[in-house]
Amino acid sequence: MKIYQVGGAVRDRLLGLPVQDVDYVVVGSTPEAMLAAGYRPVGKDFPVFLHPRSHEEYALARTERKTAAGYKGFAFYTDASVTLEEDLIRRDLTINAMALGDDGQIIDPYGGQADLAARVLRHVSPAFEEDPVRILRLARFAARFSAPGQEFSVAPETMQLMRNMVAAGEVDALVPERVWQEIARGLMEQRPSRMIEILKECGALARLLPELLRLWGVPQPLHYHPEGDTGVHCMLVVDQAAQRGYPLAVRFAALLHDLGKGVTDPAAWPAHHGHEALGVPLTDAVCQRLRVPADCRDLAVMTTREHGVCGQAAILRPATIADLFQRCDAYRKPDRFRAMLLAIECDYCGRTGYETREFRQKALLEAALQAALSVDAGAVAKACTTPARIPEAVRSARIDAIRAWRKSTDLPTGEDDGAVCAAS
Structure with a gap:
């Protein structure tokens, strides 16, 4: 069993930002082994466990398969054979698909460090288009990382992918509560207008807030x-x-x-x-x-x-x-x-x-x-x-x-x- 820090904690450390929440992925384990080690299960959709002392969340490495429209239409697979790379490739952006081992080494199979240096938001794999929430998350990240002269751009191929998702009706499958949750979080970021600009550019604003989109050109x-x-x-x-x-x-x-x-x-x-x-x-x-x-x-x-x-x-x-x-x-x-x-x-x-x-x-x-x-x-x-x-x-x-x-x-x-x- 190997444990890695993943996602935002790794990204923010590399950016020199304060680390708020730490997510852990466990590779080479099973639910039974986690229970035997004293971890307490809390996940409903896929196995997530609370550490017996720190109470931090530890998720088993997983793969997932799209089964229906929207962001809930997924089937998850966890097994001791699932690798770290297989878990990371299902994540949204390359800058969020890195891991940190207990030896201090960064595992970066999909170019996250290079994209951090270039300040580019880029999808990890075509799996991005299976979850429309990722459009909102990307827009929110753009609003967060938007200090003057340090803005993140969106990779052209990622922008095109998001446009394809909008055209396919994926955004229409989002439930209102989740849309509000992501928009609210984006409004609380450093530069909310950047979130709106991204949603406008990919076509999602026309589906989510057409009343606002109508104001451009007036x-x-x-x-x-x-x-x-x-x-x-x-x-x-x-x-x-x-x-x-x-x-x-x-x-x-x-x-x-x-x-x-x-x-x-x-x-x-x-x-x-x-x-x-x-x-x-x-x-x-x-x-x-x-x-x-x-x-x-x-x-x-x-x-x-x-x-x-x-x-x-x-x-x-x-x-x-x-x-x-x-x-x-x-x-x-x-x-x-x-x-x-x-x-x-x-x-x-x-x-x-x-x-x-x-x-x-x-x-x-x-x-x-x-x-x-x-x-x-x-x-x-x-x-x-x-x-x-x-x-x-x-x-x-x-x-x-x-x-x-x-x-x-x-x-x-x-x-x-x-x-x-x-x-x-």
């Missing part, structure tokens, strides 16, 4: 958007969210915030009046289709609907601001409202030349919300003699609080603080 007013193209803008926005270290819900909202621009009247382009309302059903449809968790769904829908009005905060009346808070349930969920402002901040800064500019509407709305939250709604209700008028009395008190705060503040006005974001 023009925007150059005065507000020097980058010109709506799809390009959305990539800048989601990368802003990543660079700022914002959480998943904010990054997802940043990605989808402008879906409505894909369905505005082309005769009016580059203007996109009303795109916020048009985008709401599109954002909701994406979330329903991918079964997106409620926190990410709610923030994405709210950001799509409200990013235009929030961009005009400096010129809004106190009553309009109070109604915005009410509409967003900000009095009960102020942290979610603040998270939306983070996504809208990325919308503002996700434009060529605006990357480091201050989004002053964020601080303005945060302060206005704090003023509105200072109102004791219970005391207002108690003082109201007509129960039916309590909601309006509370609303009026909050408007008065926002108005009083505004009078005490020297608010900036002008194009940069209002109309620019309204058009974004």
Whole structure:
């Protein structure tokens, strides 16, 4: 029996990156021998065991055979005769198909070290095309390894293979939960736009997120958007969210915030009046289709609907601001409202030349919300003699609080603080 470290742990060591999780492959053993050695079985699809002391996972070397469409359609074979090379050849990318022996030697039968040096993502064997999840994984790796000047490219033959998989309908067989899982992980990588670019290039984006794909080629007013193209803008926005270290819900909202621009009247382009309302059903449809968790769904829908009005905060009346808070349930969920402002901040800064500019509407709305939250709604209700008028009395008190705060503040006005974001 021989034990090897495999996959990401070996790759990351060679890249000089921190090693998070270590995967082990056991060659020359059987389930019975593993049990006799004290390992505890945990695998359902193929034999995986927990080490009796470290509780790390050890998988028996295996081969696999495609039996049906999708990523679950596999039959696995494990036996003491399965070699390390046979196990590695079934893996996705050459940079993930290396092993490290207990003697410190790298076993690299498929050129992973050369591809690491060349920063190329290349499939190991034609078996890649049997698992459509690998398209998403490759795109996610591209988003992870994307430091400026150190981006990984996709080998031309691998890109063609992925296009063939899309054409064959393999991507359509993916279950929504797995698609969301991989997209969510990709959004949390260093440069999420790289993931989207790969999916777009191979054709998978058209199957998974057609609402987003529609944005490329949609023009925007150059005065507000020097980058010109709506799809390009959305990539800048989601990368802003990543660079700022914002959480998943904010990054997802940043990605989808402008879906409505894909369905505005082309005769009016580059203007996109009303795109916020048009985008709401599109954002909701994406979330329903991918079964997106409620926190990410709610923030994405709210950001799509409200990013235009929030961009005009400096010129809004106190009553309009109070109604915005009410509409967003900000009095009960102020942290979610603040998270939306983070996504809208990325919308503002996700434009060529605006990357480091201050989004002053964020601080303005945060302060206005704090003023509105200072109102004791219970005391207002108690003082109201007509129960039916309590909601309006509370609303009026909050408007008065926002108005009083505004009078005490020297608010900036002008194009940069209002109309620019309204058009974004």
